[in-house]
Amino acid sequence: MNVSLVLFTADLRLHDHPPLRAALDGARQVVPLFVRDRAVDRAGFAVPNRLAFLADCLRDLDAGLRARGGRLVLRSGDLVEQVCRVAGEAEADEVHLAADGSAHARHREERLRTALEAEGVRLHVHDAVTTAVGPGTVTPASSDHFAVFTPYFGHWSRWRLREPLDAPRTVRVPEGIGSEDLPSRKGLSGLSPALATGGEREGRERVTAWLRSGIGAYEEGHDDLAGDATSRLSPHLHFGTLSPVELVHRARRAGGPGAEAFVRQLAWRDFHRQVLAARPEAASTDYRTKRDRWRTERTAREDVEAWREGRTGYPVVDAAMRQLRHEGWMHNRGRLLTASFLTKTLYVDWRVGARHFLDLLVDGDVANNQLNWQWMAGTGTDSRPNRVLNPVTQAKRYDPDGAYVRRWVPELEHVAASAVHEPWKLPEEERVALGYPEPIVPLPEGLARFRRARERT
Structure with missing residues (x-):
């Protein structure tokens, strides 16, 4: 009985999930895996607010899988080691993963591919999962990325997006694959008092409400501070509980100036990803230096x-x-x-x-x-x-x-x-x-x- 493994990262959803669909199409059983990567903790990105939202997302993802006959497998540690370990336990012959253009993700992907190939396991990386248009998909003739948004947006707008995928009806997970307990926000301290709730179900409810009653006023109202007329979907896009591809399609179907302005903001998100994918050092150094002699945290x-x-x-x-x-x-x-x-x-x-x-x-x-x-x-x-x-x-x-x-x-x-x-x-x-x-x-x-x-x- 062939088995595939799906590694969830910043794509914590069941709707419009190309890696999961490909895994289900190619195997009778699938292991949905999320690894709490210790490298993320060491880099200082595992802060309370995002850990709480992540916990919500993982619990919701597990609930969605269980409603379809499956479950989420959770492990902690070095991501490459844990993926290889679970693949071995499940006797999986392939692993599916969403593409990510960050330097950390690309290094992780290289390590994972090398380690899996040594075990005879194939790695499949899928584009347009965490972005509408992947980094490097549209480029100018003279460079590896667009440095200015307007021409990028022109090319981005003309790119034909893939059609969104339905959530699977059934997910069968092999027996005997152990999992850690799912995290909860209850034991976390230092949370913002009014922190939003995470999870795909919450995100999809927000989208439906936004498209019904918010997007029409977005062009005129998105800068109104008191009006709070933005979508507030950014946390769900960050954790991938919503698909950018699906959002663009749904907004375009809604139509009108508000939808056009909203789609433009989704394009800005992709624009920044293609800049950082081409210039990963811009995460910590000037993209275009002005040789500033900034006041530091100590001096100011x-x-x-x-x-x-x-x-x-x-x-x-x-x-x-x-x-x-x-x-x-x-x-x-x-x-x-x-x-x-x-x-x-x-x-x-x-x-x-x-x-x-x-x-x-x-x-x-x-x-x-x-x-x-x-x-x-x-x-x-x-x-x-x-x-x-x-x-x-x-x-x-x-x-x-x-x-x-x-x-x-x-x-x-x-x-x-x-x-x-x-x-x-x-x-x-x-x-x-x-x-x-x-x-x-x-x-x-x-x-x-x-x-x-x-x-x-």
């Missing part, structure tokens, strides 16, 4: 702490940082504003901010996180590397009534809309009574420091 300790804790004295920045800590998630406009403030106004190294985001974001994704930070720091793919987002101007534009600020900065709950974004202009007695900090740096001073630094380089 007080400013960095104020930024992390949401007490910079700039209400919209502080609101976004407090949302991050409370939810493990932040509105996209807030991400841009807080990143601009740290790198351009405080002139602190973008890696300091990127690390803090990865410590808390449930959707903390190396490609999106690092390259978005570089975009705002002016060391990435932005064609205007010296742009600075003024937090006051931005707040008045995207939170005109101050509702977002009041939601997250209770000290300003009763401040009128005319003053909520500039509380330092209130009479001194009122300012003191608020208990809200003064700005840690005047905006003109921060801008001048940044311009001097960039001119010097």
Whole structure:
């Protein structure tokens, strides 16, 4: 009786899962395996919020498999060793895996292929599982990747996506393959209080609701901080409980300007992956260096702490940082504003901010996180590397009534809309009574420091 093994990684779903479909088509029995890779722990990516969401995802995946007659096998340790061990226990003759363009994943794939081939086991790697269009699928004539989004999006939009696959009806797992107990978020500490729930079932329910009542207003409302009109699907895309291919198809079927804007954001996700796949060093070094002499976490300790804790004295920045800590998630406009403030106004190294985001974001994704930070720091793919987002101007534009600020900065709950974004202009007695900090740096001073630094380089 032939057996295939499916290694789940960042694709924790049953719907539209090419590796699982291929394994089921080629074998009578399948071992669905997830390995808690210790290399991820050692690299510092196993943070509480993502571990909790992962636990939800694994439990939901196991439940979905059990409803189809199967179950999830969970192991911990070195991924290559564990896959080879389980393949041997099950007498599997092939392993199926989703492609991943990160340097870590490619090195893992090379090690796994070598180890499996030594045991006479074939490795099949499937594209377009964690992305709609895989890294390296569309490239310019003169380079191995697109360095600018607009031409990339033009090619990406014309690429014919594969059709989504239905979830399997039946999954038969061989008897006698041992599994560790599934993790739970209950024993984890340090979680954001309002952390979202993970799992494919939750993700698909969110998509259905979003397509029914949210996507139509997305183009006009996605930057509205208080309106919270984004899809909030990023954690599910990060863990692969939703298929990007299926999302693009469903959004295009919905049609309209909102759907087009949403699909564009999915393309940005693929864009960053193809940049990082071609330039893996961009995860920690400047993609396009400006030879900045950034202030470090040590030299700017007080400013960095104020930024992390949401007490910079700039209400919209502080609101976004407090949302991050409370939810493990932040509105996209807030991400841009807080990143601009740290790198351009405080002139602190973008890696300091990127690390803090990865410590808390449930959707903390190396490609999106690092390259978005570089975009705002002016060391990435932005064609205007010296742009600075003024937090006051931005707040008045995207939170005109101050509702977002009041939601997250209770000290300003009763401040009128005319003053909520500039509380330092209130009479001194009122300012003191608020208990809200003064700005840690005047905006003109921060801008001048940044311009001097960039001119010097």
